[in-house]
Amino acid sequence: MATTLRILTWGCSARSKHRRYNPGFSTVQIGRERVVETILHHEFPNGLVLVGEPMRWLESVAVSLRIPAGSIYDDSDKAGLASFTGEMVMRGAGPRESRTLVRDLGLYGIHYTERVGTTYAKFTFATVSSQIARGLEIFADVVRRPHLPASQVEPVRQGILQELRGLADDPGSLLVRELRRAFYPYPVNRPPIGEAETVAQITLEDIQSHFRRYYQPDGAIVAVAGKFDWEDVIDLVGQFFGDWRGIRPPEITLRPSEVIYRHIRHESQQVQIGVAFPGPPYAHPDFFHAWAAAAVLGSGSSSRLFRELREKRGLCYGCWATYHSGRSQGAIFCYASTAAETAQETLNLLLAEIGKLFSGIRQEELQRIKAGIKSALIMSQESSAARCAVIAREWTLLERVRPVEEIRRIVDELSAESINAFLQANPPKRIVVVTVGAKELEVNSALQVAT
Amino acid sequence: MHFKLRPSQFCRHRLANGLEIIAECHPEAYAVGLGLFVSVGARDEPSPWAGISHFVEHMVFKGNAQFPSERLNDAFERIGALYNAITDEDSTNYFLAVLPEYWPEALELLGQLMQPDFPPDQLELERRVILEEIRMDEDEPPYNAEDICRRIFFGDHPLGNSILGSKQSVAAIQAQDLHSYFQAHYGADTAVLVATGRINFDELVAKAEKIFGGWSPCGYRRQIHPVVPQQRFVVIPKPGSHQQYFLHLAPAPTGLADWVAVWLLTAILGGQEGGRLHWEFVDPGLVETVDLWFEEHQGAAVFAVSMTCEPTLAEENCQRLWDFYRRVREEPIHPQELEWAKNKVSSGLVLASELSVQRLANIGHDWLLERRYYSVAELLEMVAAVSPERILQLVHEYPFDCGTLVTVGPLEELSAPAHFPAEVTVLSTTSGA
Numbered sequence: 001m002a003t004t005l006r007i008l009t010w011g012c013s014a015r016s017k018h019r020r021y022n023p024g025f026s027t028v029q030i031g032r033e034r035v036v037e038t039i040l041h042h043e044f045p046n047g048l049v050l051v052g053e054p055m056r057w058l059e060s061v062a063v064s065l066r067i068p069a070g071s072i073y074d075d076s077d078k079a080g081l082a083s084f085t086g087e088m089v090m091r092g093a094g095p096r097e098s099r100t101l102v103r104d105l106g107l108y109g110i111h112y113t114e115r116v117g118t119t120y121a122k123f124t125f126a127t128v129s130s131q132i133a134r135g136l137e138i139f140a141d142v143v144r145r146p147h148l149p150a151s152q153v154e155p156v157r158q159g160i161l162q163e164l165r166g167l168a169d170d171p172g173s174l175l176v177r178e179l180r181r182a183f184y185p186y187p188v189n190r191p192p193i194g195e196a197e198t199v200a201q202i203t204l205e206d207i208q209s210h211f212r213r214y215y216q217p218d219g220a221i222v223a224v225a226g227k228f229d230w231e232d233v234i235d236l237v238g239q240f241f242g243d244w245r246g247i248r249p250p251e252i253t254l255r256p257s258e259v260i261y262r263h264i265r266h267e268s269q270q271v272q273i274g275v276a277f278p279g280p281p282y283a284h285p286d287f288f289h290a291w292a293a294a295a296v297l298g299s300g301s302s303s304r305l306f307r308e309l310r311e312k313r314g315l316c317y318g319c320w321a322t323y324h325s326g327r328s329q330g331a332i333f334c335y336a337s338t339a340a341e342t343a344q345e346t347l348n349l350l351l352a353e354i355g356k357l358f359s360g361i362r363q364e365e366l367q368r369i370k371a372g373i374k375s376a377l378i379m380s381q382e383s384s385a386a387r388c389a390v391i392a393r394e395w396t397l398l399e400r401v402r403p404v405e406e407i408r409r410i411v412d413e414l415s416a417e418s419i420n421a422f423l424q425a426n427p428p429k430r431i432v433v434v435t436v437g438a439k440e441l442e443v444n445s446a447l448q449v450a451t
Numbered sequence: 452m453h454f455k456l457r458p459s460q461f462c463r464h465r466l467a468n469g470l471e472i473i474a475e476c477h478p479e480a481y482a483v484g485l486g487l488f489v490s491v492g493a494r495d496e497p498s499p500w501a502g503i504s505h506f507v508e509h510m511v512f513k514g515n516a517q518f519p520s521e522r523l524n525d526a527f528e529r530i531g532a533l534y535n536a537i538t539d540e541d542s543t544n545y546f547l548a549v550l551p552e553y554w555p556e557a558l559e560l561l562g563q564l565m566q567p568d569f570p571p572d573q574l575e576l577e578r579r580v581i582l583e584e585i586r587m588d589e590d591e592p593p594y595n596a597e598d599i600c601r602r603i604f605f606g607d608h609p610l611g612n613s614i615l616g617s618k619q620s621v622a623a624i625q626a627q628d629l630h631s632y633f634q635a636h637y638g639a640d641t642a643v644l645v646a647t648g649r650i651n652f653d654e655l656v657a658k659a660e661k662i663f664g665g666w667s668p669c670g671y672r673r674q675i676h677p678v679v680p681q682q683r684f685v686v687i688p689k690p691g692s693h694q695q696y697f698l699h700l701a702p703a704p705t706g707l708a709d710w711v712a713v714w715l716l717t718a719i720l721g722g723q724e725g726g727r728l729h730w731e732f733v734d735p736g737l738v739e740t741v742d743l744w745f746e747e748h749q750g751a752a753v754f755a756v757s758m759t760c761e762p763t764l765a766e767e768n769c770q771r772l773w774d775f776y777r778r779v780r781e782e783p784i785h786p787q788e789l790e791w792a793k794n795k796v797s798s799g800l801v802l803a804s805e806l807s808v809q810r811l812a813n814i815g816h817d818w819l820l821e822r823r824y825y826s827v828a829e830l831l832e833m834v835a836a837v838s839p840e841r842i843l844q845l846v847h848e849y850p851f852d853c854g855t856l857v858t859v860g861p862l863e864e865l866s867a868p869a870h871f872p873a874e875v876t877v878l879s880t881t882s883g884a
Contacts, residue, residue, distance in 0.1 A: 057479050059455045060802050098734075102725045106791040109452055109798025128454055128798050158736025162761055165693040166739045169592045267691045268590040270583070301512075301524045311520060314579030317587055339586055368528045375531025375550050381481040382806050 039391065039401040040230050042237075046244055047218030050237050051391050051401055053225045055384055061226035062126040062388035065139055066396060069214035070119040071192035072252050077201060080194015084156060084202050085210045086116035091152040094141030098152070101138065108134040116192050119327070120396065121215075126385050129227035133236050136222075140240035143215050153204050164196050171272045171436045172337070174264060179274035179434040182262045183331060185254035216246020223392035226384030254328070260447070261433045263440040271343035271437030272335075275350055277428035279323065279330035282397040287330065288410050289422035290323070294332045295369045296361045297321040297353065302368055304353050309336055315346045327397050340439040347433070347441050351450040358427050360420040373411055427451065452794050454801050454831055461824050462652040469668050470639035472646075472659055473824060475814055477807070480648035483554040484811035486546035487561050488643050488819050491636035493540045494609040494748070495673060499623065502581070502616015503632050505538040506624055507567075509577050511545070512536070515568040523563060530556050533808070540610055541748050542819050548808040551649040555658055561644075562662035565637065569629045578621060585615050592759070593696035594689055596859045599878070604700040604855035606681045610748055638669025645815040648807035675750040678702070680854055684867040687859045687878045694739060695765040695860030697758040699772075701851050703745055705752040711796075711833040712841050717745050717754070718792040719842065720779065725791065731775055732758070737768055749820060754851060762861050769858070773868035776851035784839040793834050800827055800834075 040052040071082045092098040105112060105125075112125035112135075123142060125135045167173050181189045193199075222237055266272075279290035298305040298321025309319045319336040334354070338346045380386045394401040431450055433443045457477060464472045492504050514523045527534050527547070534547035545564055549557045589595050598613045605611030615621070644663070646655055680702045704713060722728040722741035732738040738760040746753050760768050803809045804827040817825055825833075853872055858865055867875050 057457070058805055059457065060805055099730070103787075103791055106725045106795040107787075109794040111795070111799060111802065126802055128452070128801050130453070131798075155734060155736035159733065159739070162694070162736065162739035162759075165761060166592070166759055168693045171590055269586040270590050300528055302521075302528045307521070310580055311576070314576035315583070317580055317584040337587060338583060368525070371529055371531035373531075375533070378550055379482045379533075379548060379807075384805075385802075 041401070042234050044217070044238065044242055046242070046246075047220070047248065048237070048241055048244065049221045049395060050234065051221065051223050051395050052228065052230055052233060053387055053391050054228065054230065055226050055381065055387065057381075058227050058384055059128055060126055060384045061129045061132050061224065061228050062384040063124065063132065063135060063139075064221075064223045064388050064392040065123040065143065066120040066221045066223075066392055067143060067215055068119060068219040068249055069121040069210070070117050071190060071194075072118050072187045073210070073214060073249055074187070074190070074194070076187075077198060078206055079190055079198040080160065080192070081202055081206055081210050082121065082214070083116040083192045083194060084160060084199065085207050086114055086121050087156045087160070088148050088152060088207050089142050089146035089211070089215075090114050091156070092147035092149055093138075094145045096138070096141070097147070098149075101142075104134075105138060110135050110138075118188050118190075118192060124385075124388070126226075126388075132224075132228055132233070136236050136240050144241075144244055146211065148204065148207055148211065150204050153207070157199060157202070160193060160199050161196055164193060164199070167193075171266050171268050171270070174266065175272040175274045175335070175434060175436045176333075178262060178264055178436065179276055179333060179432070182257060182259040182434050183276040183432045184329075185256045187252065188254060188326075189257055214249055216248070217241060217244040218246055218248035221392060221395050223388050223395065225388035225391060259432055261443045264434070264436045265440075266436045266438065268437050269339060270337045271340050271435050271439055271441070272337045273343065273347050273350065273441075274434045275334040275354065275431060276331050277354065277431045279332050281328055281330050282325040283327070284330070286422050286426070287325065288414060289419045290330060290332070290426075291325070292366060292369050292414055292419055293357060293361060293423055294321050294323040295372070296365045297332070297357050298334055299369070300372065302365075304357070305334065305336070305350065308349055308353055309346060313349075315342050315349070319350075325397065340437060343435070343437065343439055344441050347435070347443070348446045348449070351431070351446045354428070354431065355450040358423045360423060361416055363416040366414065366416050366419065370411060370414070377408070452797065454797055456801065456804060456827055459826070461826060463824075464652075464656045466639065466660060466664055468639040468664065468666055470659070470663050470666060471643045471818075472656055473643060473814065473818055474646040474650060474652050474655060475810055475824075475826075476646075476650055476652055477648055480551075480807050482548045482648050482807045483551050483557075483650045484546065484548050484645075484647040484807040485554060485557055485561060486544055486645045486811050486815050487565070488542055488544045488645055488815040489637055490542055490641045490673065490819055491671070492538060492542050493612040493614045495636060495671075496609070496612055499620065500616075500628060500632065501613055501620035503624055503628060504543055505614050505616065506577070506581060506621065507629055507633055508536050508538045508543050508545075509581060510569050510574065510629055511564050511567045513567065513570060513573040513577065514563060515566050518563045519570075520573065523560065526556070526560055532557055532560075538614055540612065540614065544815060546808070546811055546815075554646075554650055554655075558655075558658055558662060565642075565663075565666065567633065569626045569633075571626050574626050574629070578624075581615070581621050582618060585618055585621065588615060592692070592694065593698060593757070594692070594859050596687070596696055596698045596857050599685070599687065600698040600700055600855055600857040603683050603685060603857065604681055604753070606679055608676060608678050608751075610678060610751055635669060636671050638671065639663065639666040640668035641671055643815065643818055645811055645818065647810045647814065673749065678751045682853060682873040683855045683876060684871055684873055685855070685857045685876045685878055686862065686865050687857065688861070688863045689859050690861060692860050694759050695762045695858060695862055697756075697765075697769065697772075697856065697858045699756040699854060699856045701754045701756075701854035702849060703747075703752040703754045704845065704849055705747060705750065709833060709837060709841065710747075711830065712837045712845060713745050715789065715792045715796060715834065715837055716842050716845055717743050718796055719784065719788055725795070727779075728775070731771070732768065737764060737771070747820060753854075754849070756851075765858070765860065765862060766865055769856075769865065770868045773852055773871065777870070779846050780850065784842045786839055789837070789839050789842065793837070797831055797834050800830055
């Protein structure tokens with residue numbers, strides 16, 4: 001609970017929950033300042049794309065390998081298969097069985113994560129720059145030559161089932177999961193981890209078949225940020241991934257959700273309130289308008305939600321709004337948690353603030369947002385991992401990585417007038433409410449205020 | 452493995468009023484981290500005021516007549532500062548990261564934070580916020596088990612105090628209490644100003660002299676009493692929850708010259724991938740999570756282990772954990788196992804050293820605890836020097852199979868592991884203990 005850990009190593013978050021503000025030190029989005037470097041880019045004949053951002057002032061390097069093998073490809077009766085496969089590929093690959101693989105990653109000082117999202121299976125690592133070849137070699141084995149041992153299927157399944165039970169205990173995680181499910185179209189809205197009933201059905205043959213079909217290079221990306229030699233990296237990636245073959249999976253047809261309000265009953269003192277409404281996708285020309293408006297609504301301690309719900313009324317400890325940028329759709333997710341007796345008041349106020357947002361923002365609110373972005377952009381230069389995540393995301397959502405100057409210009413040119421023109425022309429077409437707690441709320445009249 | 456580091460310089464100065472200023476200056480950094488680390492926390496609270504350190508931390512951001520909260524927040528955000536504060540048992544820390552050109556303004560704002568008025572109307576609102584924070588803590592797994600486990604393990608010792616306090620104690624605290632607590636514990640002699648990143652130390656000292664030079668010492672000196680760890684096994688039923696949650700505290704060494712050995716020990720045994728607990732529990736799917744860490748306080752330290760699992764496996768896993776602890780003493784530390792931990796920890800140190808704000812937290816923590824600065828280069832050398840025999844010696848001197856073990860979940864009863872040195876107690880509620 002308290003940060004009395006002697007030293008927080010990289011990758012370990014502070015344990016304390018008693019921060020004054022929930023957002024804490026958020027990761028940085030985009031940008032560079034003093035050293036202007038080129039974004040490097042190389043495409044291999046098999047469709048694999050390599051993007052890189054050299055950061056010569058660092059000694060670290062971060063790599064993200066993203067393969068279009070996410071949960072949207074799962075059959076409905078096998079939901080969770082992509083996630084299951086992601087766990088299985090780490091359990092022995094190439095010349096290394098499971099334990100040797102993990103041991104060697106540690107011996108090479110490699111810190112890593114494996115996570116399967118809706119679109120991509122993501123393998124990310126960071127280490128000192130001299131170890132990049134070792135990391136690429138091991139993760140090439142993981143995604144190309146996993147053993148997928150039959151003996152590991154049950155242990156992995158049990159781990160996933162335990163995680164699902166744990167999720168059911170945590171009201172905050174439950175809210176986010178159910179808000180996604182209520183808001184996004186099918187199958188994007190499904191939790192990648194799956195459901196207990198579908199995870200129970202998954203067989204080794206399913207895993208092998210998912211692996212054979214989806215672990216392939218066309219549409220996959222390797223993003224590298226930090227200290228590296230670009231020519232060496234091209235050679236290494238060519239050596240480890242150049243002869244990889246496969247066909248990009250087809251586009252998935254989406255089926256819109258029609259949910260307006262969903263309540264999940266949960267024995268807790270607080271009611272968790274989640275509200276979502278649509279915004280433009282990442283590549284859309286209006287993206288930055290909507291994104292800045294969302295920040296005015298709920299980012300930081302001068303934001304409207306923080307002031308109205310927490311500072312003026314003391315209704316919440318945590319309240320925020322955040323932009324979820326997607327390839328085909330964006331969304332603004334808002335959150336607040338409060339005692340059952342103040343939940344209705346909090347929901348009404350939250351929805352009223354959404355309504356007011358579409359009446360416009362003030363110039364000084366925008367100035368605050370711009371200062372925050374500028375700061376975050378420049379400070380991101382200290383973290384190879386943060387930059388790596390940004391360039392990987394830019395590529396997967398735009399199929400290019402925008403030069404920093406382009407981003408800086410877009411942000412500089414944002415004005416309250418242009419944002420307000422966008423807001424007035426684009427009132428929310430749909431607002432979705434999800435609550436988790438002991439008390440169901442009344443949403444209809446409050447929704448009318450917001451729209 | 453060989454580890455390269457960016458150049459850095461450590462600087463230190465003490466103002467006439469006793470305020471210490473320390474900095475790790477990196478001319479090539481992109482940010483400046485600034486923090487005021489104050490040596491007051493939950494352990495310094497008299498019992499009717501449980502939670503007052505944390506309450507003060509919240510109220511400090513309400514500012515004063517000249518800088519009320521709205522103006523403070525605006526001022527922080529206008530310079531793009533990422534800022535926050537944290538309260539724990541030993542300290543209350545106010546910290547931020549800004550672009551290098553804005554550090555003087557940021558320092559002035561930190562100066563304003565140290566002159567709070569505790570306005571009564573704001574007090575009532577913030578009390579509600581903290582009560583919501585307490586509710587949130589009680590609703591989330593492991594449902595306050597950490598507070599309960601600490602209170603039991605530390606017995607009468609103030610390290611068992613809850614950081615948030617209870618709903619009752621928070622409801623009773625008045626503006627005058629906050630005033631007197633602040634005056635008694637916040638001063639030039641209990642705070643240290645810490646900076647990291649691209650900052651000129653002479654300029655920092657000159658500016659700090661202007662802002663903090665008139666800050667009086669408060670004269671507070673914490674009394675350090677020895678901890679008498681309590682041996683207890685406590686079951687707290689939480690009907691309706693799906694998983695069974697365990698938290699275990701055991702005594703750990705403090706004040707070691709080679710304390711990184713403890714750190715390596717936790718990496719070798721820990722629940723993160725590659726650690727022994729991971730292979731024992733996570734890899735075979737027996738638990739949802741298991742974790743082991745080391746917490747150091749002034750004058751005391753603990754090993755903490757958390758484990759979450761399906762209730763049907765709880766008793767078996769609990770016994771398995773106890774057997775694991777006993778086995779640790781019998782199994783040698785393999786040289787390759789130690790090399791694995793050293794490389795992992797060392798590369799983690801290099802990665803963390805690149806982030807100004809991460810260094811700020813580490814340097815401030817070490818200074819408050821020991822009045823000592825460890826450079827990353829020095830830490831790397833300390834890591835390299837640890838032998839397998841030293842790790843094994845630690846395990847023998849500080850066995851894990853003792854202390855306090857608390858479990859919260861749907862089970863109404865659970866047997867203590869064989870050889871557990873105490874009786875089982877069943878508590879009826881997760882709030883307050």
